[in-house]
Amino acid sequence: MKYQHLYVVIEHEDGKPVPVSLEMLGEARRLMDGYNKRYSADEKVVAVVLGNNVRKLCEELIFYGADAVIYADSAELLHTRNLIDTKVISQIATNKELANEFSDVPRFVKPRYMFFSADNVGRQLSSTILAELESGLASDINKLVIEDLEIRHEHKTKGQAMKYERTLEMYRPDFSGFLWTTILCLDNRNPAIEREYHPQACSIIPGVFAPLERDALRRGKIVDFAPKFDERDLRVKIINRKIVKSAVDFDSKKAVVSFGRGIKDSPEENIKLVGELARLLEAEVGISLPISKKPFIVSDGASSTYMIPDRVVGTSGRKVAPLLYIAAGVSGAMQHIAGMKEAGFVVAINPDENSPIKHECDIFIRGRMEDVIPLLLEELRKKKPEIKVKK
Ligand SMILES: Cc1cc2nc3c(=O)[nH]c(=O)nc-3n(C[C@H](O)[C@H](O)[C@H](O)COP(=O)(O)OP(=O)(O)OC[C@H]3O[C@@H](n4cnc5c(N)ncnc54)[C@H](O)[C@@H]3O)c2cc1C
Incomplete structure (x- = not known):
């Protein structure tokens, strides 16, 4: 043959x-x-x-x-x-x-x-x-x-x-x-x-x-x-080769808080909420691919801090395996799931019960992130009173 x-x-x-x-x-x-x-x-x-x-x-x-x-x-x-x-x-x-x-x-x-x-x-x-x-x-x-x-x-x-x-x-x-x-x-x-x-x-x-x-x-x-x-x-020569270490640290952090297009209703406010949640949990921030491909317009430095390819979780980005993975406003496409399926415990925040992420998480919180994350922050602050509220 x-x-x-x-x-x-x-x-x-x-x-x-x-x-x-x-x-x-x-x-x-x-x-x-x-x-x-x-x-x-x-x-x-x-x-x-x-x-x-x-x-x-x-x-x-x-x-x-x-x-x-x-x-x-x-x-x-x-x-x-x-x-x-x-x-x-x-x-x-x-x-x-x-x-x-x-x-x-x-x-x-x-x-x-x-x-x-x-x-x-x-x-x-x-x-x-x-x-x-x-x-x-x-x-x-x-x-x-x-x-x-x-x-x-x-x-x-x-x-x-x-x-x-x-x-x-x-x-x-x-x-x-x-x-x-x-x-x-x-x-x-x-x-x-x-x-x-x-x-x-x-x-x-x-x-x-x-x-x-x-x-x-x-x-x-x-x-x-x-x-x-x-x-x-x-004719293509390698003159110098340097492995660039990412400033985004998914490996040593025990938790990752990721956000996706679900931030769309109030991107600026939602990114602040995600950032604050990550700060209280000492977590790294991840994103879904579309967030880096088409960043939302926000007034402060969140675009260059968060909406960057280095933070993408999934087949086109990084594979993460934290103890805790929080997915806020992420639908759960398989390319994203492939990047976080090794996580120990997964919490999803999403108003749509039919989102595929529901089958990939340990706890599904049905609700908008604008409503849910402030409640989580409140509880976390009670548990960690030494952490000052960041306005
Ligand atoms: C070759 C290829 C490679 C890819 N690689 C990757 C990859 O590595 N990583 C990746 O992430 N994607 C990847 N994708 C894209 C992937 O298929 C999905 O399109 C993408 O993951 C969807 O991103 P999302 O969940 O942010 O957005 P969407 O699918 O639009 O989901 C948004 C979610 O937010 C929810 N939502 C809406 N409002 C709110 C609110 N107020 N609060 C909370 N939730 C809300 C919605 O119910 C919805 O579930 C790839 C695609 C292809 C074709």
């Missing part, structure tokens, strides 16, 4: 895999085990690693579910750079000799499926690689199923009902996370526009899938790939 295996592009920091890489491997293993059984096949989960002196990582990836690891080792690949990474991964994905190192696939052209992480690196890399491989990409996916489907489509099948076997159904949350879209990457079988689309590829939301238990008895093959570069590939 021309298209085989599931390639998973691994991200790591100095040889330590970022969590989503192991999560993708776990899901890839589960999918391909089911696939091989169903189709009596022997297709592999293949991890793709770019780096320098990270062979130990490759061994670990086998313990976490990979059948094979294709490893491109070069000083030029020490840190991620889109231009060069795109070239190397595209070379790997189309290299028949490499695929034949771990399976007998003389007609190999490209992987059947391909996974990337839906973080800052993976979102960009997945789009440039799939452009290079001339196939489609579904982004921000959080559910995957392999199915045989009957498709009838005006353009794809010229209106005829046709069977598409082994199709990857890629689900993503849409419309603020409350509806699902299923994305398919299908060959054009209409003779007028005939062409194939492989790999079927997607980027995967961090924190959605569970990694496998590490199993040091698991065996697999590490295949070395010597990448070749020319001057043009190396």
